[in-house]
């Protein structure tokens with residue numbers, strides 16, 4: 001019987017990307033349900049650090065060391081090696097994250113192996129010998145469940161589909177060499193350029209305070225930041241705010257930004273357009289401040305405060321300060 | 326330069342009329358179609374690049390035959406011509422099939438760049454473009470925030486957005502690039518553009534025209550299927566508060582306290 005494979009994605013410093021810890025946890029659960037083995041695959045110029053981390057989640061890790069991965073775009077290299085390794089495993093199940101690296105690798109691997117792809121899984125179960133994949137469709141109006149009609153397949157998994165949890169004991173790490181030749185062209189990677197952004201990463205935040213067009217300008221985001229820090233949260237934004245240049249793209253939430261699932265989402269001056277909603281509608285608590293009582297966000301917020309955010313937010317900051325929190 | 330943009334017609338998200346047909350597939354007749362919003366960014370990037378470096382933009386679409394109307398909008402923005410791969414057999418195509426069909430359509434074309442959107446709004450996951458590039462063995466540069474071709478050198482460099490900034494990528498052309506919104510907002514078609522689009526060519530191609538085996542692609546060869554759907558659990562009712570800023574602030578604090586968020 002073939003394996004459930006996880007292709008590890010890496011953070012900029014070569015450590016394991018957070019999404020891969022979640023995907024590995026999901027794979028371990030599926031291994032129990034299916035009786036298969038969950039195996040992690042780390043492909044990098046120096047796979048050791050990520051492999052060690054991944055071993056806390058999985059019983060078995062294979063590493064492929066490829067010096068090319070240092071100076072070249074990663075996905076083509078990862079897909080080539082994975083396709084070589086899976087050449088004799090038409091019923092392999094491969095899990096990746098649904099972010100840029102995961103998507104890039106999933107698409108290329110599908111083309112090289114002819115495995116089908118199911119995308120943006122919010123949950124994966126196991127029934128009748130195969131995975132059942134839940135995903136959100138039509139802007140969250142529907143949750144569909146899909147399967148593969150073929151024995152194997154590739155699944156990209158959304159952040160926060162599962163909570164990462166270490167396994168009982170650390171897994172074994174083995175070196176592997178991928179079979180086969182390099183089929184995909186390598187793309188030269190020059191510098192990694194870091195952009196000054198003091199902002200906390202929003203995918204991991206428990207609390208997010210987000211600003212939209214109603215914030216009015218870059219200065220208004222000072223107020224958003226103040227509230228975020230008072231609540232111990234991170235700052236998010238709509239595309240309207242990002243396109244206006246008030247805040248970097250990295251903070252955008254929605255269809256073309258990040259998909260987040262915080263405990264609290266506080267939306268300031270945000271109308272709640274469908275493309276924004278798909279990025280935050282699974283937040284546990286949604287609070288909106290909007291001066292338009294008919295703004296669509298009122299249809300899915302828990303609390304909608306109708307009013308001018310430039311009056312409500314200072315009053316809120318004052319009350320938070322008064323209670324000493 | 327000749328640039329091909331992959332554009333997909335999708336149900337208009339703003340109309341919110343999407344639904345599944347009895348076969349678990351998207352009922353494409355239920356909803357008005359628009360050009361996938363993210364593909365408009367790719368088209369805009371292509372139009373800017375050809376304005377700067379010379380050349381033309383073509384669009385390639387795989388969709389039901391009615392999609393020609395939607396493609397006119399992209400032509401009105403400034404694309405020179407369209408290729409519509411359409412065939413009843415393609416209904417119900419999975420990602421794998423879509424990749425094969427688009428790759429087959431591109432195989433016989435000459436181009437310097439293929440541009441695609443980050444993802445399509447009707448449920449797919451931003452994987453098609455990577456698959457197309459892999460099948461055609463094209464250099465693949467994704468998540469582009471800036472595209473700088475050097476036609477004389479036959480190379481292109483791209484800023485690929487990362488979690489912390491961007492990576493500088495460089496590859497020979499032809500190459501396939503996935504475009505983000507950071508490249509700039511799509512233009513509105515001018516009246517002249519709209520008039521001109523009426524007479525632009527949209528060439529239709531069938532599965533046989535592309536030299537693909539019937540049955541190798543499309544619904545008959547789908548590698549995935551939808552087996553069920555449910556409505557997500559409804560969120561609780563919204564509490565609406567009107568009144569003074571202080572009252573509003575007080576309600577927020579009360580909710581945060583009751584849910585132990587502060």
Ligand SMILES: Cc1cc2nc3c(=O)[nH]c(=O)nc-3n(C[C@H](O)[C@H](O)[C@H](O)COP(=O)(O)OP(=O)(O)OC[C@H]3O[C@@H](n4cnc5c(N)ncnc54)[C@H](O)[C@@H]3O)c2cc1C
Nearest residue numbers: 212213214238239240254255256257269271276291309362
């Ligand atoms: C392909 C595509 C992808 C997209 N992807 C995304 C995405 O990833 N993320 C995203 O967010 N959007 C995305 N959008 C854009 C989306 O459609 C909306 O345009 C956007 O979300 C609107 O942002 P907004 O709510 O900030 O602005 P608006 O819709 O203009 O809303 C501003 C709100 O602020 C309120 N307001 C104004 N002033 C005040 C005040 N003083 N006090 C209180 N309230 C005030 C107004 O009543 C209004 O409701 C996408 C669109 C397309 C076509």
Ligand SMILES: Nc1ncnc2c1ncn2[C@@H]1O[C@H](COP(=O)(O)O)[C@@H](O)[C@H]1O
Nearest residue numbers: 331387441442444445449450451452453
């Ligand atoms: N049927 C199609 N016709 C043309 N282009 C497509 C089609 N499907 C996907 N694409 C392209 O691939 C990108 C990613 O789509 P997806 O993988 O479906 O999210 C889109 O933004 C388009 O550029």
